[in-house]
Amino acid sequence: MKDTFTHQGMRKRLVEVLQKKGITNTDVLNAINKIPRHLFMDSGFIDHAYVDKAFPIAADQTISQPYTVARQTELLNVKRGSKILEIGTGSGYQTAVLLEIGALVYSIERQNELFKKTKLFLPKLGYRPKRLIFGDGYIGLESEAPFDGIIVTAGAPYVPKPLLAQLKIGGKLVIPVGDSVQIMTVFTRTSKVGFDKEEFGEFRFVPLLEDKN
DSSP, rough: OOOOOOHHHHHHHHHHHHHHTTTTHHHHHHHHHHHHGGSSOOOOGGGGGTTOOEOOTTTTTTTTOOOHHHHHHHHTOTTOOOOOEEEOOOHHHHHHHHHHHTEEEEEOOHHHHHHHHHHHHHTTOOOOOOOOEOGGGGGOOOGGEEEEEEEOOOOSSSSHHHHHHEEEEEEEEEOOOOOSSSEEEEEEEOSOOOEEEEEEEEEOBBBOOOOOO
16 A cells, blocks of 8 residues: 555645635645545546546445545534544545544444445554444434534435434534435534524535445
8 A cells, every 4th residue: 555755746736726626624635635545446546546536436436526525524614522423434535534633433334345345444544433333324323422523425315313413512414415416515503403504505426325234
């Protein structure tokens, strides 16, 4: 698993692209500058690892576009020590970004092939989530709630109520909502029953699947 000066230079250029697209959070940019994204991808795509595009991975899933990862993380307002629930571990790249910032990450993946692969892979790079779970992201992780933030990395046709219920007051749920095209939506919990809702434009994600276990 090599990370060469060439790879590091490509990452630096990727960070410059993300800055031009409006990403300003220094912690997010530093994480993307540090993490070897090419190692999260199949070898056939390594030449494309630092282009700002999504690419296929196992189980008919994708590794998200770097801009999307950066934008979602920025919207989540992650701080060192934040307790974060990630719905959709996937390749583990978003997980690594959260861990690099210093979050305490609990991550759920419902594709068993990806779950097994990523559970073995992340520790090899030094990234260790608090828990990595094979399960249904729609129901969240009530046993570890409440969370400072919840990030959903697949397109949800609706907002799962358990995820809203598992936020701390002041916590944020960042979720792309919609079918063929999703609207990046942020819910901030303001009280036991109150939530503020903001929308941040159109994105395209693979669908969030449920009831697979």
